[in-house]
Amino acid sequence: MSNIQADLHALYDIMVTRIPGPTLETLYMVAVSTLLSLVLGMILAMVMVLTGPKGLRPIAPLYVVLDITVNVLRSFPFIILIIAIIPFTRWVVGTSIGSTATIVPLTIAAAPFVARIMEASLLEVDSGVVEAAKSFGAGNFQIITQVMLKEAMPAIVLNVAVVAINLVGYSAMAGAVGGGGLGDLAIMYGYNRYEMDTMLAAIIVLVLMVQGIQMLGNFFYRILK
């Protein structure tokens, strides 16, 4: 057998034996944290759009507090955030290691990011359309949910892809502190034991995952547009 064949064979072995478990873990972390951060971030975004300076019902103090909170959370380096909120994570899930525990910092890191980009997408909606909705008596909540969300939907779908891809990266980073998933695998074998094959395999799967998410996002964007 030639060298290349041997290499490929070894890679294949790794793909079958070591990869599937961590891949599922990563998918699990990314899926759940995307979902949770979307819910949290979207609520935040809606409140900010409502109370912002050009909002439907400006409430300056509330907006300023939210605005600063979002900025502060976003400026935390993720690895620090994980460690800083360990007590909170323990309190929520009972432990601070493993993939379920990682979902907590992932969600907290992504929610403000979601809030910011969703706020931007909602504000992007033509102000004339909002004015029209007001002109026939739509309430603020109706305007946000039935006009702004509806009109911004294509942009929102692309944003969801961006968030999920960021979370793939973050979840890999969480591997450094025992977070589970593909990042954990890559660090354990590649960094600690110099087993480059395993690291390579993990990276290939991560790349495919990011690619897949982006394609999915683009696909839905085209359908909605």
Place this chain on the structure above:
Amino acid sequence: MIRIEGLNKRFGDHQVLTDINLHVEQGDIFGIVGHSGAGKTTLLHCLNGLESYEEGSVKVMGQEVRDLDDKGIKLLRRNMGMIFQHFSLMNRKNVWKNVAFPMEIWHMPKNQIRERVDELLELVGLPEKSHERVGNLSGGQKQRVGIARALALNPRILLCDEATSALDPRTTISILELLDDINKKLGLTIVLITHQMEVIKMICNKTVLLDQGVIAASGETEAQFLSPSPALQRLVQDEYAFIPDGVNIRLKFPRHIAKDAIITRMATDLGINFSIVGGRLERYRDHVLGYLIINVKSQDFQIVTDYLRNNELFWETVQDEQHPS
């Protein structure tokens, strides 16, 4: 129907409306005409509570608008339809859903909505477009959808903010005919603001001329044109060459280029403000050419013209006829 007395409106320390008094009666087509920035939109917004006012009284159907609570404002708006210069339709809904939307907001029963939408699309002459996407319609058709939507809740007053300014002359006429028709058939009171004299001449029975936030002339439209006031003469004579300050630039585009898109893009790209002074589509040999006149501050003149040149648009500066430079 509408009675405004001593209305003053400020944005910060910028006085936009000064001592406005006017009276719109049931069945009027009431025109408010004036240059860009005269305060027309602001005045219209005071009528349905989209804008607040501090001094004076605005009574619509007997109610003081300022005194209404949230619920009251919503009910007032239910009785006042509104149409817009840029149509303001929801791009992600089709024609039918756009017209149905106000009724959904008011939780009307499904079968009633269905009946009403079909009836309205018939009225504005678009029954076969009901499943078309809004983006595929022409400007005139979009405005027809806008009108159908504005009438959905059976309002008693229709507010029109530059409803024909984005349309070519022939389409303008057909939309005005539709409005006139609605006024006669449904007995709807219409308040219409515009900077186009032709619009006023064609359908308004009463007109006020708004000049820098002050009513410069008012009365029956015919009487105003028979013995025009100096303010009206000024407006008629130099519709587009009136330059308050800054420079007026005439942009020209072939019809297929979306002028709104260019204008909005330019505003965001350059981060400056300019106002649209006028515009029109003109027949030129076999084509229709459109132009739009914008007013830019003198200090912005250079960057705006650089931008136009880089984007390969045709333009020229417009001379003020009274003060040729």
